[in-house]
Amino acid sequence: MLNLDKIREDFCQCSNPFEGNVITYFDSAATTLKPKQVVDAVNNYYLAECSNVHRGIHTLSEVSTNRFEATRDKVKELINSKAREEVIFTKGATEALNLVASSYAEAFLKPGDEILISEMEHHSNIVPWQIACQKTGAVLKAVPVNQDGELVMEEFNNLLSEKTKIVSIVFVSNALGTINPVKEIIKKAHSAGAICVIDACQALSHLKVDVQDLDCDFMAFSGHKMFGPTGVGVLYGKESLLNKMPPYQSGGDMIDHVDLEKTTYNVLPHKFEAGTPNIAGVIGLGAAVDYINELGLENIKEYEDELLAYATEKMLEVPGLKIIGTAKSKASVISFVLKDLHPHDIATLANKYHLALRTGHHCAQPLMKRMNVPATARASLSIYNTREDVDKLVMALKKIVELFS
Numbered sequence: 001m002l003n004l005d006k007i008r009e010d011f012c013q014c015s016n017p018f019e020g021n022v023i024t025y026f027d028s029a030a031t032t033l034k035p036k037q038v039v040d041a042v043n044n045y046y047l048a049e050c051s052n053v054h055r056g057i058h059t060l061s062e063v064s065t066n067r068f069e070a071t072r073d074k075v076k077e078l079i080n081s082k083a084r085e086e087v088i089f090t091k092g093a094t095e096a097l098n099l100v101a102s103s104y105a106e107a108f109l110k111p112g113d114e115i116l117i118s119e120m121e122h123h124s125n126i127v128p129w130q131i132a133c134q135k136t137g138a139v140l141k142a143v144p145v146n147q148d149g150e151l152v153m154e155e156f157n158n159l160l161s162e163k164t165k166i167v168s169i170v171f172v173s174n175a176l177g178t179i180n181p182v183k184e185i186i187k188k189a190h191s192a193g194a195i196c197v198i199d200a201c202q203a204l205s206h207l208k209v210d211v212q213d214l215d216c217d218f219m220a221f222s223g224h225k226m227f228g229p230t231g232v233g234v235l236y237g238k239e240s241l242l243n244k245m246p247p248y249q250s251g252g253d254m255i256d257h258v259d260l261e262k263t264t265y266n267v268l269p270h271k272f273e274a275g276t277p278n279i280a281g282v283i284g285l286g287a288a289v290d291y292i293n294e295l296g297l298e299n300i301k302e303y304e305d306e307l308l309a310y311a312t313e314k315m316l317e318v319p320g321l322k323i324i325g326t327a328k329s330k331a332s333v334i335s336f337v338l339k340d341l342h343p344h345d346i347a348t349l350a351n352k353y354h355l356a357l358r359t360g361h362h363c364a365q366p367l368m369k370r371m372n373v374p375a376t377a378r379a380s381l382s383i384y385n386t387r388e389d390v391d392k393l394v395m396a397l398k399k400i401v402e403l404f405s
Contacts, residue, residue, distance in 0.1 A: 111137030176325025177333030
């Protein structure tokens with residue numbers, strides 16, 4: 001069981017006033033708040049242990065390198081990868097997905113091959129594949145979504161064929177909260193001879209993810225969506241696939257030996273980590289993994305499921321409110337619209353009540369089109385939210401409705 005009082009103490013923004021008021025935060029799907037433990041780890045690096053990593057033989061460099069590489073081991077254990085070499089540090093999930101689209105898809109696809117995504121993808125899991133198709137002559141296809149916000153698996157089965165070489169699917173929708181049946185999707189992709197890429201940005205802070213159990217070929221996620229710093233993320237990839245892929249960028253740690261005539265490349269994971277990395281960010285990510293492990297993902301999921309059920313019930317009491325995305329399996333995200341009110345107006349007015357909501361298309365324009373809305377307001381919940389927070393939101397939404405009635 002989670003100690004909510006202790007958790008809220010860890011997240012200073014839950015109680016510290018900003019411009020005179022405490023902000024109730026409902027925007028964790030955009031970025032989570034950061035616990036003191038993560039902030040302290042980043043500050044300690046800059047204030048006490050600042051040095052570049054790898055190749056240095058002085059004490060500070062060795063300490064920084066050890067902390068940096070310790071995070072790789074922590075991530076390996078968190079996602080249960082076979083080897084630490086399968087954990088590649090990136091700027092975030094967007095770069096991780098671009099890496100696969102560039103280094104794998106552009107290297108191995110040919111005209112007529114197909115890439116299969118879905119209508120609920122974040123733009124970062126659409127645009128890189130569009131570019132790869134433009135460069136290779138491959139064809140991009142998308143699995144439709146029903147009005148509950150669930151993948152139409154019958155259509156997935158119809159679209160999957162011997163031409164399909166890559167399937168890239170989001171684990172948890174950032175816009176709707178839908179949890180997709182990724183294990184089933186991966187198994188079916190493999191049976192068709194395709195590799196499978198999973199966008200797990202919204203999964204890692206909400207539920208347990210085991211890459212060996214899932215058997216995914218690649219997985220991308222961002223640190224800042226799981227209580228870590230911005231500007232750091234991870235690409236997990238099966239070692240056999242990473243070894244045959246060409247480098248994504250060049251320079252720095254990705255080299256083995258450089259002559260003017262020829263360069264040989266470093267081994268994994270450094271082959272894909274060109275240039276000076278975000279050292280502080282990676283160390284902060286390690287602290288975030290420690291924090292998640294301390295709380296326990298099973299405990300986190302149990303609490304958030306309960307809070308989501310409460311929030312869903314209470315928000316449906318607001319006159320004219322419609323929830324967009326009512327999948328049977330959901331993470332703690334509620335997208336909604338209010339009759340006759342634009343979502344931007346909802347968020348603007350909610351801000352007057354010191355509530356932080358996200359509004360817009362949530363980088364998921366094809367999904368908004370499918371759901372027949374231009375945009376939604378979104379309340380995304382995390383471990384630091386409470387029933388009292390939800391009550392504040394519901395009260396504010398009722399007042400907003402009254403204002404326009």
